[in-house]
Amino acid sequence: xxxxxxxxxxxxxxxxxxxxxxxxxxIHPITVETMQRMDIPMEGQTSKSWDEYAQxxxxxxxxxxxxxxxxxxxVSHSDAISVHWSLPDPVSHLGNEEERLEFALxxxxxxxxxxxGLIDLDWFVDRAELVKRLEFLGEI
Numbered sequence: 001x002x003x004x005x006x007x008x009x010x011x012x013x014x015x016x017x018x019x020x021x022x023x024x025x026x027i028h029p030i031t032v033e034t035m036q037r038m039d040i041p042m043e044g045q046t047s048k049s050w051d052e053y054a055q056x057x058x059x060x061x062x063x064x065x066x067x068x069x070x071x072x073x074x075v076s077h078s079d080a081i082s083v084h085w086s087l088p089d090p091v092s093h094l095g096n097e098e099e100r101l102e103f104a105l106x107x108x109x110x111x112x113x114x115x116x117g118l119i120d121l122d123w124f125v126d127r128a129e130l131v132k133r134l135e136f137l138g139e140i
Contacts, residue, residue, distance in 0.1 A: 001031055001108050002064055002115065008040045009112070010119050017058070019050040028091045034104040038112070060134065062118075064111070065089040081131055085114055085138035113140060 003018035060081040090104035117137040
């Protein structure tokens with residue numbers, strides 16, 4: 001969701017990459033439906049391993065789901081700014097289909113708010129200040 005939201009809101013101002021240590025191999029139907037309801041295109045979105053980006057220069061790594069925060073990030077990106085925005089994984093939410101979708105929409109709206117703040121950041125402040133601002137976005 002984060003990659004799709006960032007691409008939608010920021011256009012070509014940012015290069016959004018989304019990946020995990022254990023990709024499912026597909027985009028979950030709840031994610032697809034959530035993005036459709038928010039009018040956010042999903043064209044080109046795929047489930048990817050972070051190994052695909054091992055040699056890609058990355059400025060910032062933002063982990064989202066609490067499970068992801070407990071995993072080690074790729075060593076090749078050790079110079080990247082790294083912050084965590086604590087969000088529940090909507091796919092893991094229990095309930096009937098509509099309850100799960102409503103939960104996913106609430107999570108996606110929180111994520112959209114954080115990403116809007118990320119887009120508006122002054123990325124030319126010193127590194128410590130940028131980390132502080134990114135961490136603040138994680139708290140809203």
